[in-house]
Amino acid sequence: MTVIDETAGALAPAAPAAPLLDVRDLHVEFRTRDGVAKAVNGVNYSVNAGETLAVLGESGSGKSVTAQAIMGILDMPPGRITSGEILFHGKDMLTMSGEERRKIRGRKIAMIFQDALSALNPVLSVGYQLGEMFRVHQGMSRKQAKLKAIELMDRVRIPAAKERVNDYPHQFSGGMRQRIMIAMALALEPDLIIADEPTTALDVTVQAQVMDLLAELQREFTMGLILITHDLGVVADVADKIAVMYAGRIVETAPVHEIYRRPAHPYTKGLLQSIPRLDRKGQELYAIKGLPPNLTRIPSGCAFNPRCPMAQDVCRTDVPVLHQVGPGRGSACHFWKETLGD
């Protein structure tokens, strides 16, 4: 059993070059009515150019909070980054000046939200909002910016872009709005895109279109992509590697192919087992017992221990570190060998 250095992480890139984004030991807290909620408790992950990292977790796992911290759009207060580093191109964004940070946001790192309707300004036309990026960041004229907006809308395959450039967000369907969000994120050709549940609000048939588009554009621009989701299916479709989060920690990291075949953490295993399967029809679904923890009262030791079928005394006292369990694979479980084994 090898205990690896925390900052190196099991997600250390194969390439020797510094990763595009490197989150190190990030901690975020929220002050709430019921006490301090520890939303993120020492998250490490990295993304390289052209790579897709899926961050998988349930509500309250800290997956979105981590993304907000990276983007610098965390509500502070009540939120507070208590420690950690977020290195972008090797530079810590948390110690940068506000001015430097603003230059990165939108230009170098862009974000796509789940709810495109509320992320777009309802009283401005789509063309104006797309063009604004070019006017503000690149000082283009109104006319040039509009032409660029049409070009972008074409690029994300919005039909009749020329005619629709002056339409307002509510005149577009959910899938089209999400395309507009993608166009906005792509406008300044960022190095990294963070997509927070980009297709969750969309219908299945539209989901597939949007996810395909996102993956294709990512390849074309060799961007890094952090895909935040709760859907194991979406992850399997597009991700290169995956980080599973639970109660503010990463409990398992792996290249996407391996985690589905042989999960190394009981939580991941439970999630995979609870997917309804054809050969188990008529039988009870496997269900992880209990509830996700209250973040103001995270269980001691391994946060998953009250729900874990393998929990022993050591799980209630010692927080498991992310053990290296294979090439590029990590599991924060005291019994990862047993989990992998059977």
Added chain:
Amino acid sequence: MTDSPITAQGPAAPAAAPQGEPILQVRNLVKHFPLTQGILFKKQIGAVKAVDGVSFDLYRGETLGIVGESGCGKSTVAKLLMNLEQATSGEVFYKGQDITRLSGRALKAVRRNIQMVFQDPYTSLNPRMTVGDIIGEPFDIHPEAAPKGDRRRRVRELLDVVGLNPEYINRYPHQFSGGQRQRIGIARGLALNPEIIICDEPVSALDVSVQAQVVNLMEKLQDEFGLSYVFIAHDLSIVRHISDRVGVMYLGRIAEIGSDAEIYEHPTHPYTQALLSAVPVPDPEAREHRERIILSGDVPSPANPPSGCRFRTRCWKAQDRCATETPLLAIPERFADSGTLAAHESACHFAEAVSY
């Protein structure tokens, strides 16, 4: 973990042969929401055709799954079955009696036998009432269902049945998690010992790890109380797991209906085929050799649906005939005598068997 729920080649489940008399018969159910203009003198300028001629049967003890995307009208069907919306036309027969035109005492009596579980566990429980009051309310409304002195005990029993601590009786909904609230909603639905429960997306608002718990609970209760479910959802794999038969809805109509194996393994309607192929499969091995049908465009507005076949605007098989002639929901002639799983009702002129 290599087989995925949808692409796996499991043994074909025997087509669930519906047994006995249907407990609920839905015939040509229509719901149009008028679009009006004007403030005092309203003028109808059109209608949202949310449900436009839906027919199906529900048999005793079975689960009928209804899947479809947003705007297909599946939630409106739930409201119509519950008589929470007045049907524009069509009938819902419960034990031979049309319940869509009932009101007053007769409707109240039917309500004892048909109950509902709602999608959103956060808005379906009154925040100003305690759990005991919420689960006990059915008894206040139907005093004949439980003698007054017995109600408290019944409420505790119900909490126990759905897997909650009976001591929680005096707590308020906001003190519970989503999964627990959904259990409270289920307990309320069970209180009157109904025969049918209409479930409108009962697990889609829950965390992934909690969904399985609630699905298991619902299956357990079905066995225990002999319930019939209409299970409405957009998650195809959960619907497949829980349903005996499945209906696929598109723009207010049923596109295809049959046993779960018929629909999932031998869909004949192009929409069903596209829907099944678009579902993300939790299996990274499948992504290279999976054939996906990516539909173009979005679902048209139900206020202005396409003529003929509703799906024709997104269908790769569409021909002139699809615009002029509405396909009927029936077993396609070419499969009628084939004896295969493709022989089930499908509303397509060009129904074609594909097996998964």
Added chain:
Amino acid sequence: MPDMTDSQSLVDAVPTTAAGPVDPSQQREKARSLWSDAWHDLSRKPLFYISALVIVFLVVIAIWPSLIASGDPLACDLSKSQMGPTSGHPFGFDTQGCDVYTRVVYGARASVSVGMFSTLGVTVLGSLLGGLAGYFGGWWDAILSRISDIFFGIPILLGGVVFLSVIKGGSVTTVSLFMILLGWPQIARIARGAVITAKQQDYVQAARALGAGHTRLMLRHIAPNALAPVIVVATIALGTYISLEATLSYLGVGLKPPAVSWGIDISAASEQINNAPHMLLWPAGALSVTVLAFILLGDAVRDALDPKLR
């Protein structure tokens, strides 16, 4: 409405609720309702205590002014006209030679009663009409909304001058009645909106599905959930009515002498502002403090009752 909530799905917890649901089994504290939550919130706000204290004090002296003022507000001695403060008369005397302190204390009664009666009437009438309009909708709602629009169109001050000078009333009752007449649409609008919002909630649908009748739906499910915004607006409106009463009395169409009211005294004092500023200072100060107290209370109540701000 077509089903628009179909595609709703898991949403990662928003930061403010990141604490997630509380597992009741771990929770030792007593069961809390939203009302007790609101109270818990209020009880930690110093502004709430200050404004509540001022209001309680005002109500007490409105009922028993003799508790702190032994004199008679109408016992005046012209020889003391506009005299400054003397021993036993800390606020001095007005033009008629009446004790300003006694008059300010007695003036609270007019203000508080007009404020209370108006608010009570407006709230009952407004929430009843607005609530029923919101609940039943249709024609009833359309007609009621138009009527309330008409009342909204009447400028309250101008309306007051015309109305009160025509009926030549000058009592607490007539002034309050006038305010109820013009004030109810404000509450009706709020109540209508709140009822419509509550009506669309799933728990109301769930109760309907159980077979609940109109009375149960309205009293048990809708009213308790629609009450909060009405209470907030009513509390803030109370302050407005008090200042409106003073304004109307100042203009000579509200309460009339020999009634004692801050508005009447301010009106009398305003002509003598250069000779005897103390005559203006005290009643005007009392009025401002009172109005402020109600507005602050309304603010605190709104913060406590609006879960979105939590």
